[in-house]
Amino acid sequence: MPVPKSNLYPDFNIVRLSHVEFMVTDLAASKAFYVDTLGLQITHEDSENVYLRALEERNHHCIILRKGQKAEANVLGFKVYDEPDLDKAETYFNDKGLPTEWIERPHQGRTLRTRDLHGIPLEFYARMEQLAPIHQHYKLYKGVRPLRIDHFNCFSSNVDDSVAFYNDLGFRVTEYTEDEESKKLWAAWMHRKGGVHDIAFTNGRGPRLHHTAFWVPNPMAIIDLLDLMSTTGYLENIERGPGRHGISNAFFLYIRDPDGHRIEIYCSDYMTVDPDMEPIKWDLKDPQRQTLWGAPAPRSWFEEGTTFADTEICDSQLAAQPIVAP
Amino acid sequence: MPVPKSNLYPDFNIVRLSHVEFMVTDLAASKAFYVDTLGLQITHEDSENVYLRALEERNHHCIILRKGQKAEANVLGFKVYDEPDLDKAETYFNDKGLPTEWIERPHQGRTLRTRDLHGIPLEFYARMEQLAPIHQHYKLYKGVRPLRIDHFNCFSSNVDDSVAFYNDLGFRVTEYTEDEESKKLWAAWMHRKGGVHDIAFTNGRGPRLHHTAFWVPNPMAIIDLLDLMSTTGYLENIERGPGRHGISNAFFLYIRDPDGHRIEIYCSDYMTVDPDMEPIKWDLKDPQRQTLWGAPAPRSWFEEGTTFADTEICDSQLAAQPIVAP
Amino acid sequence: MPVPKSNLYPDFNIVRLSHVEFMVTDLAASKAFYVDTLGLQITHEDSENVYLRALEERNHHCIILRKGQKAEANVLGFKVYDEPDLDKAETYFNDKGLPTEWIERPHQGRTLRTRDLHGIPLEFYARMEQLAPIHQHYKLYKGVRPLRIDHFNCFSSNVDDSVAFYNDLGFRVTEYTEDEESKKLWAAWMHRKGGVHDIAFTNGRGPRLHHTAFWVPNPMAIIDLLDLMSTTGYLENIERGPGRHGISNAFFLYIRDPDGHRIEIYCSDYMTVDPDMEPIKWDLKDPQRQTLWGAPAPRSWFEEGTTFADTEICDSQLAAQPIVAP
Amino acid sequence: MPVPKSNLYPDFNIVRLSHVEFMVTDLAASKAFYVDTLGLQITHEDSENVYLRALEERNHHCIILRKGQKAEANVLGFKVYDEPDLDKAETYFNDKGLPTEWIERPHQGRTLRTRDLHGIPLEFYARMEQLAPIHQHYKLYKGVRPLRIDHFNCFSSNVDDSVAFYNDLGFRVTEYTEDEESKKLWAAWMHRKGGVHDIAFTNGRGPRLHHTAFWVPNPMAIIDLLDLMSTTGYLENIERGPGRHGISNAFFLYIRDPDGHRIEIYCSDYMTVDPDMEPIKWDLKDPQRQTLWGAPAPRSWFEEGTTFADTEICDSQLAAQPIVAP
Ligand SMILES: [Ca+2]
């Protein structure tokens, strides 16, 4: 199935991905990872929750760590342009027969909870509590110097269907991988905010969250993080990289948090605000697709992911295989 | 006058700044500067013109060098979202009593020529000839490794009026400098594409083009350019920097082309897609406003600029003085 | 066998490693690799030979490519402090029963040819033709921006014996790997010039040249080379890395030239001029020994190397196994 | 007077510069600067003294801060190769009619105190207390990530005489500035350890310590320090830079500690271990001598310096003027 034509006039205006809420089994261990090691900033903290923002963000949070029995992801959050977009969103999802609910969320304005076609829990809001800028408080910069949340990547049991769904929401495909035989999509990268993606979908047992990515200033910050993690007890948390992606051209590193939630550290992709930018197609069998420099990803990277709370998952029917490290 | 409230629903949708056309007196000298030294890529060349793009751009050109008797800027180009936006733009400018004209431009689709409130020649188009991606053709990377055009900065004889005009076009103010005494704007940075600015205005004899900026991967690319320029006969073309701007937080360098057109090399500002992001206010007398590290700009930087073709200029009435290097 | 005590008063004064001569089967292909891709500078060229220097070197050559039927290494070159050191060296090697010969070498002064204990062909000279500095000719910087030759690494069938031999020559051990069971040395890094090493020895079928390393300004230069090689037909020539070594703390990349000669790109080890600096011991089974970040080296890296011309090789008796990538 | 021929066989063997002792008027303020801001590591601390080392050093200290009434430098320390070198040094300085004294210094072995021709207090030792390596304790890296002390630079009232004195000690000139008219030396850079210099001399009222330099990994560390200092109350302590030196080709920044002691942050000069390396000559009127990119140094940089304890100073007779910023 070919990549669908971009929907330049979606029913409501999503600005960008915004935040994720993780259930974590040991709040102290998670804080040591996200705050002391990665360098995210605490904006609210109580006995059950830690709210974090990255260094150039003014919205109250991009990640919420919540103490729980089971490591999973509760919701993916997106910011819409204006209050009326929320009401249009409610209508839109209702018309699709998807569940909608207005919920209370600390530090957020009106918040609409729903699910995508495969059940991924989503929430939309227009206004979040705004905090004073800290991007020039350089004494706060440490770890990998995270500047902002960049994207989500999800396993999808049917990437073609996921792409059709998000395409209708106005997400535009920038790059994609096709299985040459079935002509089905194996993976796709889709954006709203003008980078390579706000969300990507990869073929696999789903829906599951593959990873959440943070934008950092440059590759040197990633090398610094590797040096730090490998000498402070986090050697086993380094999963893949560093390297240059073929797709997106970004410099990357994949790490795992203490509960196994996968975090990507990411920088230097390219600007995609032009609505007439043609998507770039990659062959699943191209060894430079994943890593421009040729190194394949390990098996864990293809198989492991975070389940969403109260969400059923199923196998993908697309059996095509990427190149996996031996 | 306070910064106006953002217009979230402008009459037509401008995506981003797109290109500039410079009249240059020696095409070979300009090519040596823009192509051999900066590393921009030639996309079309004839005896009178050189069209250039940066390394991640797919639009045919971001800068046109045109042989002429007098060094000036012919036009600032902007890309709109879709064809209907062009027609809405025509109506908009006509309603304002500003001149409009449909013109033929090589490698561009329908193109609307007009002027802003102070006479700056502007052109709008929706679709430009798309070229194949070259951002992974790493053998092309040289000089300062320019990735894309980033912004224009113009002298304005009345910054408050310029800001009101562009604000109505949907440009949103991210940072600004106020004269404490008169409460007038001394400078403002305004964006469409989600960075700190697509266009900025600085108080001074105007309208004139202060500079055109290119985005590069990181500060190391700027250091490389300084090393290169200072050992290949371009020492006198280095005007200001390198440094970190207080405003925008970007790392910068200002250089002059062989005709004196000012180019900024720029990287690492921050993302501004959120429509509720509050503008940051700076005091004209804050020494860290221009350069976070404290070094003032030289007099030439405040006084010299490129005139626009067939455009009258006048002095500013705002006499407030920034900090100038001795 | 423990690491021997440094010999602070060797019989003659070796300043540093200097150069290597490679037999290559296709001179044009080798030039494309060393000159166009790595960025080394040609200092002499004829139909049979290409002499190269790196960007901060003033000696005429650090690498000689010589056209031949068989890819091998002819000799490892070392610079001594002064002319009398050459005569002392002749006496020293004669006393050890090793062959010595005074030879003619273009662009070098008096040159003494000999062999080490295992037969590695060595040559010593005090003065080489000096060229004008080019380190500030920044237009010459390209590829990986090689600044100087840094070290050799050789397979040795008996590392303890190699270390004893070079220790007596005044090379000082900075780091080493011991096999915990046999207490034999598995590898050692030894220096004269004040870095982690001028020469290292690794257990294996030998003597063979494992690799020759070039020093570059910083990790970004290595990332640039990876981007360049992976998009200009050299994907298969990337063997291992990038990464941070545990041993030496250097940032590294291993690549193979068109004949399979292994080149390391290397930067940011540490200064070792203090004669009382204690060597650092590593366990062969420590996964961070090779790569601080934990990634093991591939099998080819442990097994493949360049033979020396007219030199017999034999297996090592030390069977201990390092960690090899699956 | 031309630069003297290097003395390849000095009477005793100096390995490198080693340490400086500063009198500081506010120990807490100095700690905030050297430890919290620059990132040096405390190795000993009591109510009167703070001993510091940089991250790749194993010797106990490279800088001693000592509480006192007056900001001055007590001594410049140098490490010699072996114990017998100390006795040879005693004889050497006695023969020159210079004062010698064996003193007790905590954490150092036998220490010989003397003065140079102009009265600079010097101390020599062979062995200092060795500490465990911390260069791979990456959680300790902060501030500018100082790796090691690199060099001293002193005002000299007669640079020709200073060069002759240190040349006889085996220091070799790598670069120098000559006054075209008088043919006298205006400045010279001299090394023992294989970099551009361990000590340099600049014409001026002397002897005074112009600055002490620390080596850092790369220019990004210097940019990080500028961002940090300019947002943590140290804006006025930034004196000159960042920039690339013409002389030495190093990337630099000059800052002042709370007492005005000048510190240079320095990286990426070149290797100079070859005894036949020709010194590079610069003209005092070459604007690229100080800064390759053309920016002149401010007047304070030429005039201010740290006096040595109990040491008389006098004016230079060489009146030649360098280029000073307006
Ligand atoms: Ca619709």
Ligand SMILES: [Fe+2]
């Ligand atoms: Fe990703």
Ligand SMILES: [Fe+2]
């Ligand atoms: Fe700008």
Ligand SMILES: [Fe+2]
């Ligand atoms: Fe090596």
Ligand SMILES: [Fe+2]
């Ligand atoms: Fe210096």
